[in-house]
Amino acid sequence: MRGFLLAVWIGSVFFATSAGAVNRTESAVKKRNVAAADTSVVASAQQQAPAGRSGAAADSRPVPPETLSVLSEETGVTSGAVPVVTKELSVSKPDSMQGKTHAPADSMEMAVDSMSGDSTVKKGFFHRFYNYFKSANVDKTLTKKFDFSIIGGPHYSSDIKLGLGLVAAGLYRVDRKDLSIPPSNISLFGDITTTGFWLLGVRGNTLFKGAKYRLDFTTYFFSFPSAFWGIGYDKGMYGTPGSYKRMQSQVKVDFFFRLVPKFYLGPSVSFNYIKGKDFSDISLLNGENTQYTNTSIGVILMYDSRDVIYNASRGIYARLDQRFYPSFFGNKGAFTQTELIFDAYHKLWKGAVMAYDFYAQLGTGSVPWTMLARLGGSYRMRGYYEGRYRDRQMVEVQAELRQHIYNRHGVAVWVGAGNVFPTFGEFNPAHTLPNYGVGYRWEFKNKVNVRFDYGFGKGENSFLFSINEAF
Structure with missing residues (x-):
């Protein structure tokens, strides 16, 4: 049993590391555009957001989900969406904006990439791995031939x-x-x-x-x-x-x-x-x-x-x-x-x-x-x-x-x-x-x-x- 769990852990680390590397490569390509875009979006949000109302409804679009094929054929489950990253960055309280946007754009983007890449993929893999064994415990013989x-x-x-x-x-x-x-x-x-x-x-x-x-x-x-x-x-x-x-x-x-x-x-x-x-x-x-x-x-x-x-x-x-x-x-x-x-x-x-x-x-x-x-x-x-x-x-x-x-x-x-x-x-x-x-x-x-x-x-x-x- 210990050998079986060790193999599972090694496999999870391998997939999580591979997926994290892919996300970091993609983030490097996006970084030049995102760094400039964030500044204009923040300024626009401060000007357009009505008093006492959050701007999230106008611009809370989730980052497109990444997918992994691991176990998807067996479980029918693909990777969930990367956590939602909204462009307004706490614009519901314009006064608090100054305290939350002092970090340079590059470091902010790197933090977002790290969150949406490494951590989420690791959680996503274990979630899919859990779903695989959870679905294996269901009697599928009524819907599947084998x-x-x-x-x-x-x-x-x-x-x-x-x-x-x-x-x-x-x-x-x-x-x-x-x-x-x-x-x-x-x-x-x-x-x-x-x-x-x-x-x-x-x-x-x-x-x-x-x-x-x-x-x-x-x-x-x-x-x-x-x-x-x-x-x-x-x-x-x-x-x-x-x-x-x-x-x-x-x-x-x-x-x-x-x-x-x-x-x-x-x-x-x-x-x-x-x-x-x-x-x-x-x-x-x-x-x-x-x-x-x-x-x-x-x-x-x-x-x-x-x-x-x-x-x-x-x-x-x-x-x-x-x-x-x-x-x-x-x-x-x-x-x-x-x-x-x-x-x-x-x-x-x-x-x-x-x-x-x-x-x-x-x-x-x-x-x-x-x-x-x-x-x-x-x-x-x-x-x-x-x-x-x-x-x-x-x-x-x-x-x-x-x-x-x-x-x-x-x-x-x-x-x-x-x-x-x-x-x-x-x-x-x-x-x-x-x-x-x-x-x-x-x-x-x-x-x-x-x-x-x-x-x-x-x-x-x-x-x-x-x-x-x-x-």
Whole structure:
């Protein structure tokens, strides 16, 4: 966030300085004529102004406004007029004229130029910059086919260290006449960090006319110098991590048909290619391959009554995702994965939303190490290194209080817990890992939050920057 604000400040100084230089150049050209004109105008004003009446009505014409193109295309706002400079110079009281016109004409004009050039352009830029973000917070999908915005900033986490992320977010409506359906969204996201991690991806969802159909999609590519502790709770808790580079590509598409209001059923397909290389301790793989290609087909049953998909304040989201990875799809060994999600949202008091999340990933069969459930990350068990604890089965729960503070600003606090285990018969409550944290929210666009979270786990913690709420 500090890096983002610094960039804004540098940009404002650049534009203000450039605009000020332009105004000073123009003033030098005008100065010869204005200096002579002011003397005659003052004398004329003293002779013509009626007693007890200001001459402003006769000659209070504003200086023509300068314009800047910065952000004007997005906001539709150009620079405001330079402050009004009237020629009568306090002629409403002729007796006071002598006390206000002793300054030489050149110095008077330079003062006017300085005011109308540097100061006003600086104020004008920040005013336009403010208007840009103010307008970005308005739902424009009713008047625009595509409401597009970009935001970027620095971030830090324990696994990928210091990085710079960029998100280009867009909101749109298939049917702009139906206000009962939330806007659809799409995000192009990229990231690069000091560890050599890079990421590029696209995700989004589209709600079709009447919400009879829905399309969710995600695709990404990344390279990640990572740590690997091995498989199971004990390896993650007591083991010594090795290093390797994880390269992954994923494409996932879900299409839903509405059965009855709020209930959806549909097919899902996914493709994952994961390759590990440069292992410092290959024995941690227990003889498994270093790379796998996995393709699945599945079915999803979903109930969704959320008011806003990506930032809900009320409603329920429940999802059962059953995936099959048969060997005839090119998988090394056949296996299945079941994913369960249950989220609930309700308002507590003014500006407060309580959100609950239950998540389970259950695998059976020959699940490769690349497809095991991994605890931690940016959405659940925030604060844990993603993948330190991994196994066939995982369950997680969390509760988060989100409080709006003022204007676009808000905060969040959460608590949670998670557990990884190979089978239900080997579930050990003593292996449950705690989680808690605090975060800041800034509403970048209407109902689209940028979040800064700091999560704490057992023996580790991390800072996270992301777009949209965690769940």
